[in-house]
Amino acid sequence: MIKKSCFFIDEYDTPFIEAHVGGFYREIKNGLASMLHNALKTSRSLQYAMLTGIQRVAKENIFSDLNNLVVCTVKNKQYDQYFGFTEEETKTLLEYYGLSLSEEVKAMYDGYHIGNQSIYNPWSIINYADNDSLQTYWVNTSENVKPKTLQNQFR
Structure with missing residues (x-):
């Protein structure tokens, strides 16, 4: 089997x-x-x-040779609840750790929109709850090399 x-x-x-x-x-x-x-x-x-x-x-x-392929984008509604923390989930998680969902936290980690959901970055919220420090936690999670044509603009 x-x-x-x-x-x-x-x-x-x-x-x-x-x-x-x-x-x-x-x-x-x-x-x-x-x-x-x-x-x-x-x-x-x-x-x-x-x-x-x-x-x-x-x-x-x-x-080209795959069948039964379903392509979903951030505009699809049927999976929107699976790609981040909702505001209520974020608030509950932070309260569990003795933190609050302040305007600073919202400004730092909100802003994603998938389907009909406004969501918070899960990696960042979990790390914020763990460290109690507002940081850009996602920066070190993947390759962030800027194209050569843009590098001078970010110095």
């Missing part, structure tokens, strides 16, 4: 973007596409898969 599994790939598109920016996209495209094909199309143990990224998943190109 084959055990069914779920496969999650966060920022699936990062290798493709980096390869494009670095000038070696053609060299790795087929290998990456083959890896995704084997994991998502031909695996006998796959039940569900979820990919996240900043580029829209196109049903063409590297995903």
